[in-house]
Amino acid sequence: MSGAGSGERTLELLIGPQHPASGHMRLVAEVDGDVVVRLRPDIGYVHRTVEKIAETKTYLQTIPLIERPPLADTANHNLGYVMAVERLLGVEAPPRAQWLRTLLAEMNRIHSHLYGLGIHGIMLGSSTAFMWAFGDREIMIEMAKRLTGARITYSYMIPGGVRRDLPPGFAEEMEKALRYLERRLPDYDRIFFSNPVTRARLEGVGVLTREDAIRLGVVGPNLRASGVAYDVRRARPYAAYPELDFQVVTRSEGDSMARMLVRVGEIRESIRMIRQILARMPDGPILAERYAKMIPPKWRDYVRETGRIKFPAILASLRPPKGAEAVSRVEAARGEAVFYLVSDGGPRPYRMRMVTPSLRNVVLFSHLTRGCRVADIPAIYGSLDYFPPEADR
Amino acid sequence: MGGVEEVGGRGGRNPVVSLWGHLKAVGTGLKYLIAVPRMTVKYPDEVIELPDGYRGMLIYHQDLCISCGLCATICPANAIKMYLPSGGGGGEGGGEKPETPPKRHPGIDYARCIFCGFCVDICPTGALEHSKVHDAAYERVEDMLYRPEEFAAGPPTVEFERPPKRLRPVMDERRGISYEPVG
Numbered sequence: 001m002s003g004a005g006s007g008e009r010t011l012e013l014l015i016g017p018q019h020p021a022s023g024h025m026r027l028v029a030e031v032d033g034d035v036v037v038r039l040r041p042d043i044g045y046v047h048r049t050v051e052k053i054a055e056t057k058t059y060l061q062t063i064p065l066i067e068r069p070p071l072a073d074t075a076n077h078n079l080g081y082v083m084a085v086e087r088l089l090g091v092e093a094p095p096r097a098q099w100l101r102t103l104l105a106e107m108n109r110i111h112s113h114l115y116g117l118g119i120h121g122i123m124l125g126s127s128t129a130f131m132w133a134f135g136d137r138e139i140m141i142e143m144a145k146r147l148t149g150a151r152i153t154y155s156y157m158i159p160g161g162v163r164r165d166l167p168p169g170f171a172e173e174m175e176k177a178l179r180y181l182e183r184r185l186p187d188y189d190r191i192f193f194s195n196p197v198t199r200a201r202l203e204g205v206g207v208l209t210r211e212d213a214i215r216l217g218v219v220g221p222n223l224r225a226s227g228v229a230y231d232v233r234r235a236r237p238y239a240a241y242p243e244l245d246f247q248v249v250t251r252s253e254g255d256s257m258a259r260m261l262v263r264v265g266e267i268r269e270s271i272r273m274i275r276q277i278l279a280r281m282p283d284g285p286i287l288a289e290r291y292a293k294m295i296p297p298k299w300r301d302y303v304r305e306t307g308r309i310k311f312p313a314i315l316a317s318l319r320p321p322k323g324a325e326a327v328s329r330v331e332a333a334r335g336e337a338v339f340y341l342v343s344d345g346g347p348r349p350y351r352m353r354m355v356t357p358s359l360r361n362v363v364l365f366s367h368l369t370r371g372c373r374v375a376d377i378p379a380i381y382g383s384l385d386y387f388p389p390e391a392d393r
Numbered sequence: 394m395g396g397v398e399e400v401g402g403r404g405g406r407n408p409v410v411s412l413w414g415h416l417k418a419v420g421t422g423l424k425y426l427i428a429v430p431r432m433t434v435k436y437p438d439e440v441i442e443l444p445d446g447y448r449g450m451l452i453y454h455q456d457l458c459i460s461c462g463l464c465a466t467i468c469p470a471n472a473i474k475m476y477l478p479s480g481g482g483g484g485e486g487g488g489e490k491p492e493t494p495p496k497r498h499p500g501i502d503y504a505r506c507i508f509c510g511f512c513v514d515i516c517p518t519g520a521l522e523h524s525k526v527h528d529a530a531y532e533r534v535e536d537m538l539y540r541p542e543e544f545a546a547g548p549p550t551v552e553f554e555r556p557p558k559r560l561r562p563v564m565d566e567r568r569g570i571s572y573e574p575v576g
């Protein structure tokens with residue numbers, strides 16, 4: 001509202017809240033001509049009171065709830081939440097379940113990165129990148145559908161293990177899927193990542209220095225693109241990650257291009273991990289003995305033959321000990337996700353805290369846009385893979 | 394890790410490098426004019442065959458149901474509720490002694506269901522199963538509520554104007570997904 005009449009020369013530009021890109025939010029930009037003086041992200045348009053609703057749902061019922069905000073990246077958040085519940089209950093998933101969790105988590109990372117790259121593409125005006133990435137994410141959706149029975153909201157990981165074992169022929173089909181993605185990546189590179197237009201829009205734009213990235217508490221690919229090799233999978237390994245060979249992808253430039261390319265590098269690493277998982281996954285049960293032995297005896301054969309768990313009734317009313325608290329963290333696709341749970345001994349969480357990577361990264365909107373051009377706003381926004389529902393929860 | 398190094402150095406606005414980059418991008422585009430990977434099918438003339446274990450709309454076998462109510466208890470979306478038999482019961486008929494109360498049975502509201510499958514997985518008798526129906530459309534939101542009798546009659550059948558071609562997705566190294574006709 002700094003109108004020219006008051007002797008000021010800047011103008012307030014409102015972007016959103018009608019879905020400027022990946023969800024409803026508003027950017028309030030103060031511009032001086034074409035230059036952004038200040039930009040403030042106005043968040044909360046898709047706040048769903050997830051933490052409060054969790055207090056009214058049982059521990060199991062909270063799983064589908066957790067999956068809604070971080071759309072695309074459902075499995076990694078499912079995993080983080082379930083790890084916290086398991087710590088409350090003092091139960092651990094058997095090794096095979098850990099590997100299956102890691103499998104879905106990495107499939108979901110590829111899916112989520114493609115989703116983010118596609119949105120970034122369309123924000124730069126590249127319909128091709130958008131169509132390609134959104135088409136290719138279908139590969140991981142299709143494979144996840146075979147594993148879990150659902151396309152996006154899998155609710156696959158439950159306290160004590162996972163709900164289903166690999167379906168027949170999964171590894172062979174997955175190998176073909178991975179080869180396809182590997183063939184496609186160089187074409188993505190030629191048509192989009194290394195396209196001179198993309199380079200002109202992204203290189204040197206929205207530079208985040210290493211020091212600022214650390215100081216601002218940035219997470220995920222956005223952090224690693226500024227040269228910080230922090231990845232929860234490496235820093236505090238969980239699930240099957242201690243046994244997998246993978247690299248923490250980093251770049252030093254810290255610009256919008258670097259952030260995009262870290263995600264591309266991570267897709268390659270996820271492909272490598274999926275191969276290792278399918279080649280080396282240990283045999284054994286997929287649900288902790290504590291719950292498996294409570295499955296009604298008449299279902300034992302069914303579970304063995306189909307590889308699908310039947311829930312023992314206790315899962316409907318898990319009651320962790322009174323006063324128990326647990327924290328878990330995972331490397332979700334967009335960065336570190338933290339869950340904190342408090343139990344009052346009842347069947348519902350007394351408190352559930354969900355800190356998502358987008359929430360941690362929202363600070364970058366103000367930081368990176370200072371002094372940029374108006375046309376750089378979408379280039380920077382897209383490079384952050386920021387997802388408003390994930391931040392608002 | 395990424396692929397940008399393939400095209401000269403960063404930040405350069407070298408016109409030769411740029412021209413080469415444009416040519417490669419256009420060339421790649423041309424390649425895809427001929428070999429188009431296509432992920433979508435022409436629904437409703439073509440319909441994707443769903444895999445075993447797909448979490449579609451539910452099948453309720455009332456004869457197996459023991460009215461334990463676990464499905465309603467576990468449902469995270471409050472889609473399943475337990476209903477008394479419709480058409481009375483209760484206190485009618487004067488002299489009858491108050492025997493065991495009438496049994497409740499589950500009904501489902503598909504306006505709420507999120508297809509998590511928790512109810513199917515916890516049902517101790519197998520009275521609940523997933524079908525592969527997932528594309529039913531309703532004109533009125535009330536029609537999405539199925540009381541136990543309606544629930545037991547099975548999931549809705551989807552009517553197509555022309556019988557659709559059923560296609561099974563198969564992973565394909567070159568095309569991503571190729572769709573094979575079934576049956």
Ligand code: SF4
Pocket residue numbers: 464467468469470471472473501505506507508509510511512513
């Ligand atoms: S599938 Fe999930 S949401 Fe739907 S009725 Fe069953 S438990 Fe409820």
Ligand code: SF4
Pocket residue numbers: 457458459460461462463464465498499515516517518519520521
């Ligand atoms: S459908 Fe299954 S879970 Fe639901 S009341 Fe009947 S027996 Fe119990």
